[in-house]
Amino acid sequence: MQKWLMFSLFIVACVLGVGVLFQDISVRQAEMAHEAAAGPSLKLAASNFKFDQAEYTIKAGEKVTVSLINKEGLHAVEIKDTNVKLDNNNKSMEYTFDKPGEYEIYCSLPCGTGHADMKAKLIVQ
Ligand SMILES: [Cu+2]
Structure with missing residues (x-):
């Protein structure tokens, strides 16, 4: 049983x-x-005071969903020589990087002591 x-x-x-x-x-x-x-997609995860990767690579001519993830602290992001601008109210956008090259990703919101060094590189191939 x-x-x-x-x-x-x-x-x-x-x-x-x-x-x-x-x-x-x-x-x-x-x-x-x-x-x-x-x-x-290009996901930029920000913390105090860095992005999750030192370098990001994407392909030229493709529509990419760029998004900002604030993991720690409050940060905003811009990519130099492009129209990419993201902050906590506007966390993602679509953008096509037409020109191959290297672009600077930087925090555009004064966020604290490490703000000036909060940079990463975007490589468009
Ligand atoms: Cu900052």
Whole structure:
């Protein structure tokens, strides 16, 4: 009798486990499909007082979704020689970088002691 109970519990646990696994996979697939449909993106995550990468690389001539993520502190971002300007009220925009080259990404909001060094490089290929 107890064996059967243990066995049924085991089966129930397996079914639940497999269910959770499949649910997780389908959620991840949906996220990936969404990202693919959204096209190339340039995510600039800002903290005190740096961006998450020293260099970002994108392709020229493609419409890119540029977004600012304030991970720590309050920062705004501009990319020199382009019209890209983002802040906490306007966190993302679409922009096409037509001219290959190197661009300076910098924080445009006086945010504290490390503000002047809050720079990164954008390489448009
Ligand atoms: Cu700043």
